[in-house]
Ligand SMILES: Cc1cc2nc3c(=O)[nH]c(=O)nc-3n(C[C@H](O)[C@H](O)[C@H](O)COP(=O)(O)OP(=O)(O)OC[C@H]3O[C@@H](n4cnc5c(N)ncnc54)[C@H](O)[C@@H]3O)c2cc1C
Ligand code: FES
């Protein structure tokens with residue numbers, strides 16, 4: 001399959017890239033990992049007249065901890081995340097997530113930032129970033145702005161980015177001690193999008209109760225990635241015993257809006273959210289206690 | 293059209309390409325290196341896997357122009373001085389192929405994987421090849437071929 005013809009630019013700096021995007025407007029599409037865009041162009045579901053390839057911009061492939069945030073630059077590939085010592089030791093939930101995205105070959109190209117910028121509710125990072133309270137840093141002709149990830153997905157395949165903005169970085173607040181997180185996904189086979197996925201991040205206080213920082217995100221059970229705000233509110237201040245976990249998972253299931261499709265009927269998926277939420281909370285609790 | 297220069301299997305190749313030309317078409321149709329296969333053409337099967345600057349990628353999901361100034365290794369570049377590399381030998385010894393269609397991709401994925409993991413467990417091998425589909429073997433002998441190569445690499449150094 002051959003995509004439609006397009007003009008191609010590979011700017012060497014972010015400023016140049018932004019200037020190009022400003023000039024070209026909605027004629028341009030950014031190319032990062034290309035693992036969603038190129039398949040769509042081959043199927044001619046997307047035919048952008050101009051491609052702005054940001055892969056030649058140096059200095060965007062960092063994973064660092066700075067000023068209270070884990071920072072993931074625009075050209076960090078999924079496989080970089082999977083291999084990062086910093087991520088492996090401090091953010092096992094990110095390793096859970098990246099290792100169930102596509103397959104190792106796709107992960108060698110696909111970027112973490114592109115996974116959010118694509119705006120697909122079937123993508124896995126959005127739920128995790130919702131649970132982690134991440135912030136998206138967008139750069140455009142009007143300068144830089146922070147967008148909390150909970151405001152980043154207004155509608156299906158739509159993000160808060162303007163056509164002339166680049167997602168430069170994802171910032172994740174460094175969690176306090178006694179925090180644990182987990183991402184669980186059911187897929188029919190490797191490389192498949194989630195039938196459903198659930199991300200949970202919890203922090204316990206000195207008496208073992210859940211603090212206000214709890215985050216729960218859901219994958220592919222609605223038109224956008226879903227922040228399960230009712231379930232989050234429910235767990236706040238609670239001791240997460242068996243009964244509380246059960247109730248929280250039922251509330252999260254009620255917040256999902258799945259539809260019938262080839263991956264299963266809506267009722268099945270809703271129930272899957274319940275099961276995965278309960279398991280993800282239990283795994284997160286184990287990790288608070290130092291488990292893997 | 294755009295001028296590109298890609299080093300493939302150690303040799304520089306200059307060409308004028310349309311930006312929409314996929315890397316796999318550049319390799320097969322411009323360079324006439326047909327060892328790299330096209331299976332699904334939809335980014336799923338891994339038959340088109342090549343190593344780009346040290347990383348195994350699906351060449352049906354990369355534009356040739358993205359490889360400008362970079363290094364590509366294809367299955368044709370594995371053999372050195374008429375001698376198969378350890379993984380190729382492993383596929384031969386362990387009967388790691390039947391029709392052979394997936395084999396070039398399996399070899400290129402393994403090339404990157406074994407460089408970074410000298411003592412892989414069976415689970416790690418199965419995880420590593422999870423983006424490469426094989427319709428014939430049932431994977432058992434492919435896993436054995438990887439284990440054979442890992443063993444040889446530990447005994448006899450690189451390749
Ligand atoms: C076989 C296969 C299986 C897959 N399975 C999964 C899966 O299970 N889970 C999952 O989450 N994903 C999956 N993916 C998708 C993959 O993770 C994509 O790579 C990801 O959705 C997009 O990231 P990218 O870097 O490849 O972006 P691209 O394909 O380059 O771009 C995607 C979109 O985002 C825009 N964009 C990209 N980067 C930026 C940026 N920095 N700033 C602004 N806009 C930007 C582009 O303009 C484009 O519109 C799969 C892909 C394949 C091919
Ligand atoms: S031909 Fe490239 S993944 Fe199948």
Ligand code: FES
Nearest residue numbers: 390392426427428
């Ligand atoms: S040997 Fe036939 S597809 Fe693998």
